[in-house]
Amino acid sequence: MSRTALIACHTCDTLVRKLPLGGNTQARCPRCNELLYRAGGSPLDRVCAYTVAALITFVIAQGFPILEMNVNGMHVQTTLLGAVQAMWNQGMGIVATMVFCATLLFPFTEMAALLYVMLPLRAGRIPRGFGTVLRAIGLVRPWGMIEVFMLGILVTIVKMVSLAQVVPEAALFAFAALTLMLTVVVMFDPRALWDLADELRGANRAGDDPARTTTAAREGMASCQVCGLVQTLADGRHAVPAHCARCGSTLRLRFPNSLARTWAFLLAAMILYIPANLLPMMRTSSIVGSQSDTIMSGVVYFWVSGDWPLAVVVFVASILVPMLKLGVLLILVITAQRRSSWRPMQRTTLYRVVEHIGRWSMLDIFVVTLTVVLVQFRSLAVITAGPGALAFGSVVILTMLASLQFDPRLIWDPVETSGKHHE
Ligand SMILES: [Zn+2]
Ligand SMILES: [Zn+2]
Structure with a gap:
């Protein structure tokens, strides 16, 4: 990969030329020190493997009980879905929905969507609905909270041990493993997939070199919020809503x-x-x-x-x-x-x-x-x-x-x- 592209820092809008990095290094923004991108030889294989493993662990974590409580010969145990249902039955439908989305729906959507785009890309083709699926990943990503839920389980155990005998069940260990795997998956920036798709299509999206430290907006350019491609707006600052040349999403200088x-x-x-x-x-x-x-x-x-x-x-x-x-x-x-x-x-x-x-x-x-x-x-x-x-x-x-x-x-x-x- 010899092609270099222009990127705009998503925190301060500074234009930076994307250069290939070696080893285990990172590129940071010269103005605000934001992490721009990481080096990685073939991260796709590794991220794919971790995502498949995480998805299997996810099924185990959801299918088995997390904890069991024993008091005077009485036993109560629950799965995550059982806990959500109990919350729902107590008339706390909105809270139940929040927990369901943060621990079940969104993490599952992210993993399934990542595999849907990464597996065909590895095989050298671009799957149908590539852009839509990547946009969906960006939407659900901030709301998946498996690691917070894991801490919640630990706090619950500590809270309960003074009241009853608490027995950890299979899903507890599955959630712990899942937390570790997802930290690797989340380190991966799905925007790198756009560059891969460009390579497959043979498109060259290198921009002009900025002569000095400047921002995309000052050069009449905007960076796409979805795929990160930096492009010139038709009539500069006051352009009517334009669309990204690569992913088709609405192009804006700043969030509206x-x-x-x-x-x-x-x-x-x-x-x-x-x-x-x-x-x-x-x-x-x-x-x-x-x-x-x-x-x-x-x-x-x-x-x-x-x-x-x-x-x-x-x-x-x-x-x-x-x-x-x-x-x-x-x-x-x-x-x-x-x-x-x-x-x-x-x-x-x-x-x-x-x-x-x-x-x-x-x-x-x-x-x-x-x-x-x-x-x-x-x-x-x-x-x-x-x-x-x-x-x-x-x-x-x-x-x-x-x-x-x-x-x-x-x-x-x-x-x-x-x-x-x-x-
Ligand atoms: Zn910056
Ligand atoms: Zn785009």
């Missing part, structure tokens, strides 16, 4: 109405954050009486009962991370709106942090889902989900939507490309 949409999701999340913290996540009814637990009272309970590592994990995932996310998004959207050129590097770092840690707040939702299906001992204690779970789950989804709608290039647009920010 990025700030307005980010604001909408952010405000909705801030409002729901209040009931999420005040309403009970879980209700426990036992012979001694009934008790409601909010997120905070759950953390306090772990702390006073001596499970302080668990208290810290739940505190960070359920209280600190959502608060941090709301605060950081607020700073990002206000500074971008005022076209501030204040510390773009630090603001970009904040954006990356928010993008990566947001998903971990789903932890508490997964713990509640597993708890309500496992603690069903009619003579001793029954735990049901409370309305706080719905509010809290909505906050997590809304903040993730807000950060997906925010265009990080708006941080860099007011900043001059003078070379001041090199290195």
Whole structure:
């Protein structure tokens, strides 16, 4: 592969020529230090093998029970689907749907879609609906949360061992293996598949060399949000919605109405954050009486009962991370709106942090889902989900939507490309 192509950093829009890399190196953006692409001899075979293995492990993880609880000779065990169904039967349909999508539907869609495009590409042909399937992968990828669910299982075990005998079942180990395999699969950028398809078609998409450090927008170019191809817009900045020459998706300089949409999701999340913290996540009814637990009272309970590592994990995932996310998004959207050129590097770092840690707040939702299906001992204690779970789950989804709608290039647009920010 001798052909080199032009790429635009998706965080700051800087134009960079894509050069072949050797060994195990990575290319980073000269302006904002974003990871642009990784080297890899023939990653396709490796990613294919991992995806096939992950898909088989996924079937095992879904087909077998995860945990079994034993109390006084009574046994309760559950599969993931069983837990989702229990949540549904308690009238928490929306929460059940969130868990179903994050742990079943989206991870499965991503793996199946990857195999659908990668297996024919390996054999040297482009499958039907190539572009549509790749676009689907981009859509579902941020929402698959197997690794968060795995942590949820571990937290549930630690929580339960003081109440009952907890027996790990086959699916627990399958989920652990699946988490490891998916980290390899997710490292793979599906945009590389567009380049492979181009090679098969014999298309040469090399662009002109930028003479100086500049952004795609300043050169009248836009990078396709789906396939990453950098192309010149017909009449520059004010072009009517154009379409990508490679994948056909709508070509835009920046996300449309990025700030307005980010604001909408952010405000909705801030409002729901209040009931999420005040309403009970879980209700426990036992012979001694009934008790409601909010997120905070759950953390306090772990702390006073001596499970302080668990208290810290739940505190960070359920209280600190959502608060941090709301605060950081607020700073990002206000500074971008005022076209501030204040510390773009630090603001970009904040954006990356928010993008990566947001998903971990789903932890508490997964713990509640597993708890309500496992603690069903009619003579001793029954735990049901409370309305706080719905509010809290909505906050997590809304903040993730807000950060997906925010265009990080708006941080860099007011900043001059003078070379001041090199290195
Ligand atoms: Zn950059
Ligand atoms: Zn495209």
